[in-house]
Amino acid sequence: MTDDDHVVLSAHTSRPWLPERPLDASPVPGSTARVSLLLRRRAPLPHQLVQTPAVISNRELAERFGADPADIALVEGTLGRHGLRTVQVDHESRLLTVEGPLSALAEVFGSRIRLYEGEDPFRPGPVRYRRHLGEVLLPAELDGIVMSVVGLGTQPVARPEFHVPDDEPRITYSAVELGRLYRFPASHDGTGQRLAVVSLGGMCRPDDLDGYFRSLGLATPDITHVSVDGAPVTPQSGPATRFDLEVTLDLQIAGALAPGATILNYVTRNNGQGILLALKAAVHATPSPTVISLSWGSPEITWSGQLALAVHDLLEDAAALGITVCAASGDSGSTSGMPDGAPHVNYPASDPYVLACGGTTLLADPATNVIHAETAWNTGAFSATGGGVSGVFGLPEWQATVDVPVRSDSGEPGRGVPDVAANADNRTGYRVRLGGTEICVGGTSAATPLWAALICRVTQSLERPLGLLQPLIYRDLQAEVVTTGFRDVVAGDNGTYTARPGWDPNTGLGSPHGEDLLEVLHRRVAEA
Incomplete structure (x- = not known):
């Protein structure tokens, strides 16, 4: 693909918040990776569905506000021509997940991908991950249909x-004591x-x-x-x-x-x-x-x-x-x-x-259920x-x-x-x-x-x-x-x-x- 075949989807990339260092090694171009694409809604969600206690069913959400089958077909066809295979489609959430060589993903989405080493705050020790640099691009024929692409990078997020x-x-309090106090x-x-x-x-x-629940x-x-x-x-x-x-x-x-x-x-x-x-x-x-x-x-x-x-x-x-x-x-x-x-x-x-x-x-007394401060x-x-x-x-x-x-x-x-x-x-x-x-x-x-x-x-x-x-x-x-x-x-x-x-x-x-x-x-x- 050339630059003329792409549009900018987003220039806002993640900003590192944990210490990390780039590695000399590059991702193996032929290695396989997956990304998830968010597609547009058929129609915007009405205000009363999100701002009031009104509720919609999963089926109605999919039928009225889910992904349009024509959009799904266009995305699958466009990405398929560039060597990416669809592995999952969800009409209700409008998420479509594709898989392919990392080199093909980088070309399709116009991303530079580099390896880093940092920390995962949920697990001890260093972790290696991909980070995509610069803008995320999109094949021009998908402009306005694909809203977001997630998965080019694998760095820890939270x-x-x-x-x-x-x-x-x-x-200290047991959860049950706090339930009574509150x-x-x-x-x-x-x-x-x-x-x-x-x-x-x-x-x-x-x-x-x-053991925890038995103690309570x-x-x-x-x-x-x-x-x-x-x-x-x-x-x-x-x-x-x-x-x-x-x-x-x-x-x-x-x-x-x-x-x-x-x-x-x-x-x-x-x-x-x-x-x-x-x-x-x-x-x-x-x-x-x-x-x-x-x-x-x-x-x-x-x-x-x-x-x-x-x-x-x-x-x-x-x-x-x-x-x-x-x-x-x-x-x-x-x-x-x-x-x-x-x-x-x-x-x-x-x-x-x-x-x-x-x-x-x-500061409270669980024995009397009195909150002091x-x-x-x-x-x-x-x-x-x-x-x-x-x-x-x-x-x-x-x-x-x-x-x-x-x-x-x-x-x-x-x-x-x-x-x-x-x-x-x-x-x-x-x-x-x-x-x-x-x-x-x-x-x-x-x-x-x-x-x-x-x-x-x-x-x-x-x-x-x-x-x-x-x-x-x-x-x-x-x-x-x-x-x-x-x-x-x-x-x-x-x-x-x-x-x-x-x-x-x-x-x-x-x-x-x-x-x-x-x-x-x-x-x-x-x-x-």
């Missing part, structure tokens, strides 16, 4: 958002709901699950592990490591707080295509999950435009299907750990189709709740009245992060079981499955899915006004931003008062 204490924790509706346990977890690495050992007086919940893109789901021999902790704490917290729910753990690889395919599997599962929990992320600025666009599109599908998606706002304060010291927020938490979960420091979590620059203003997404209409700060670099409005919060301080952490030992862990990774479990219990009572929760919980709000259904957190900071009455860029609307929130949602869903 990090787990958990923290273990550096010394003896100040106080007044989770006691008459509901998530029965009939499906809670999906997307795991980017690590394993959870059955002995740890059984609970039966081990129904957990199904689903391999995505060939990722292993069977624990390896040897002792558990802290890299197994993310998936372990997700499943244990979710299972303890929604013990009646069915839990599906989608295990994938920590790269763009792995994340995209796992989200596709969870969002477009039949039956649809009630909620999806994402306890990972990384600064918005480090995501490629190709991957972020494709993920955002899947999250829009989730809202239309009535699925609530929760994601961790991050554990590195207002900078999200970026070395420039400027404010940044995590993606996917910053996506307006995601319920972003921030973190607090909770709750503040924004901040024990250092790399141990604090993430939060701030998106540099990618504009201000959603449901946040228009809560006084979200403008972007520090441009003075323009943007989506405020987080929406909600819960205990996340590693000094006031959650008791979980890893490698046969009880340990303490904190982080917005822990607050995220807590919120996912609460949504399962609330949905059980409502007897209908919630989908995008923000238009319901932000409704009729004013700046510096306490929101019914939440414990307002008015003290502390995360670096750049200071907590205040009402919504703030540390803890959002606050931590949950589950019983009051359920009452509010019953009323607002009926009004919608």
Whole structure:
């Protein structure tokens, strides 16, 4: 192909956020690789399907807003002529995956591909990966049909958002104790709901699950592990490591707080295509999950435009299907750990189709169910709740009245992060079981499955899915006004931003008062 045969699909490539070095070796040109292409919708999704509790079925989504068969045929034919073979087509998600020699992929998409070595934050030791450099191009006849190409690079994308204490924790809580402190509706346990977890690495050992739930007086919940893109789901021999902790704490917290729910753990690889395919599997599962929990992320600025666009599109599908998606706002304060010291927020938490979960420091007495104090979590620059203003997404209409700060670099409005919060301080952490030992862990990774479990219990009572929760919980709000259904957190900071009455860029609307929130949602869903 010549340059005249191509159009620029995107000039926005990922920015490294972990130390890495280029390798002298080049990818083997004949080696086979796969990429996934996102195709355009037949028609835009109507506003009422994503911004209200209205729900569409998987079949209707595919028929009305899925991929056009003519578009699929054109893409398959065009790429087939250049030596790429279609291995999977999904009309509903509009994802088409093709396979071929790396040299053919580089030629078709106009990419320079180089090998690097860096770190995968989910697994110990160095990892080698491909990174594509420069613009992503597209055969000209596919212009306007293919929206995104994911998989040319295989670099790690996200990090787990958990923290273990550096010394003896100040106080620890079981997940069940936190459910009582946050007044989770006691008459509901998530029965009939499906809670999906997307795991980017690590394993959870059955002995740890059984021992953990036995210590709480609970039966081990129904957990199904689903391999995505060939990722292993069977624990390896040897002792558990802290890299197994993310998936372990997700499943244990979710299972303890929604013990009646069915839990599906989608295990994938920590790269763009792995994340995209796992989200596709969870969002477009039949039956649809009630909620999806994402306890990972990384600064918005480090995501490629190709991957972020494709993920955002899947999250829009989730809202239309009535699925609530929760994601961790991050554990590195207002900078999200970026070395420039400027404010940044995590993606996917910053996506307006995601319920972003921030973190607090909770001081309470589980014996009496009395909360003595709750503040924004901040024990250092790399141990604090993430939060701030998106540099990618504009201000959603449901946040228009809560006084979200403008972007520090441009003075323009943007989506405020987080929406909600819960205990996340590693000094006031959650008791979980890893490698046969009880340990303490904190982080917005822990607050995220807590919120996912609460949504399962609330949905059980409502007897209908919630989908995008923000238009319901932000409704009729004013700046510096306490929101019914939440414990307002008015003290502390995360670096750049200071907590205040009402919504703030540390803890959002606050931590949950589950019983009051359920009452509010019953009323607002009926009004919608």
